[in-house]
Amino acid sequence: MTGTPRVDTARLMETLSLSLGAYYGDFTVAAASENLTASQGKALTVLRRGPAAMRALATTLTCDASNMTGIVDRLEKRGLVRREASPSDRRVKNVVLTDEGERVADGIRAKMRLTQGGLDRLDDAERAALHELLERVFLTPPAD
Amino acid sequence: MTGTPRVDTARLMETLSLSLGAYYGDFTVAAASENLTASQGKALTVLRRGPAAMRALATTLTCDASNMTGIVDRLEKRGLVRREASPSDRRVKNVVLTDEGERVADGIRAKMRLTQGGLDRLDDAERAALHELLERVFLTPPAD
DNA sequence: TATTGTTATACTCTATAACTATA
DNA sequence: TATAGTTATAGAGTATAACAATA
Numbered sequence: 326m327t328g329t330p331r332v333d334t335a336r337l338m339e340t341l342s343l344s345l346g347a348y349y350g351d352f353t354v355a356a357a358s359e360n361l362t363a364s365q366g367k368a369l370t371v372l373r374r375g376p377a378a379m380r381a382l383a384t385t386l387t388c389d390a391s392n393m394t395g396i397v398d399r400l401e402k403r404g405l406v407r408r409e410a411s412p413s414d415r416r417v418k419n420v421v422l423t424d425e426g427e428r429v430a431d432g433i434r435a436k437m438r439l440t441q442g443g444l445d446r447l448d449d450a451e452r453a454a455l456h457e458l459l460e461r462v463f464l465t466p467p468a469d
Numbered sequence: 470m471t472g473t474p475r476v477d478t479a480r481l482m483e484t485l486s487l488s489l490g491a492y493y494g495d496f497t498v499a500a501a502s503e504n505l506t507a508s509q510g511k512a513l514t515v516l517r518r519g520p521a522a523m524r525a526l527a528t529t530l531t532c533d534a535s536n537m538t539g540i541v542d543r544l545e546k547r548g549l550v551r552r553e554a555s556p557s558d559r560r561v562k563n564v565v566l567t568d569e570g571e572r573v574a575d576g577i578r579a580k581m582r583l584t585q586g587g588l589d590r591l592d593d594a595e596r597a598a599l600h601e602l603l604e605r606v607f608l609t610p611p612a613d
Numbered sequence: 614t615a616t617t618g619t620t621a622t623a624c625t626c627t628a629t630a631a632c633t634a635t636a
Numbered sequence: 637t638a639t640a641g642t643t644a645t646a647g648a649g650t651a652t653a654a655c656a657a658t659a
Contacts, residue, residue: 331593331596331597334588341584341603344606346529346531347608353531362649364649380616387493387498389650390617390619392650392651393618394618394620396649416658416659418617418618441482444482444606446605447605449475453474453476458599460488462587463587506624507626508626524639524641534640534642535629536626538641558636559640560635560636
């Protein structure tokens, strides 16, 4: 058997770019339906994994630390997160998702209809394959 | 054989979020190294596929049409794109990549080291599988 | 000395609404 | 009437540089 035709890097990057655009568009619409910007929604999504210091949050969102102040300010004003002083290091402030914030974060994911619908097209084996391939490509630290 | 354990939707969405976040971070850093914002880099990437009207560009980038004016203004000022009057409809302006713009767009993709390195870990069959899965999930119109 | 979070600043992105020139 | 592109405007994101508090 000849198998599937070879997919060169340029084509794969193009497909990744288009896929990301579709995912990000879906996410942005879902966040907007909760009256949140994409950055605010992204911050909530990250915080679903647990509390994080301002600095760590900025690193995860790949933006400068100074940006987090305004983003967290707006989320805090809406009662979606709160700042907590770190017991171990008085310079550090941990950002924690409130119950309302958790509810909104769940709502965003639930509203990502295009992505959910796309994933529904895959059977169990395909879902497992996609999961593993993504982990290999993006979430494995470089051998170095 | 029991096969791979089942990957539920929540877990797959989480991995997608992290993976595409990594891709987007890689892209943003690459664009910044060419002194471009992510939106400007995205516009160049889209234009690599061919000229596009302002409106079509806005639709592809999922932003309001009014935003394109400023983005294209800045790209044009740097000589990376140019506006061309459409011969068929005098209201329409087609945005075209200049040679310099094409060079810069290629440069961005070449500098996405993390993504390229990640893709290098896959063999031909795995690359083909990833490509097909992404197309199925994100680039196939909903059955409706 | 180095680090955390904040502030001040300047520029860019973003949506909404109103305008113009075409169709 | 409807559509393409632009302008004006206001709010939000973004990086840089400088600062106070703490390590």
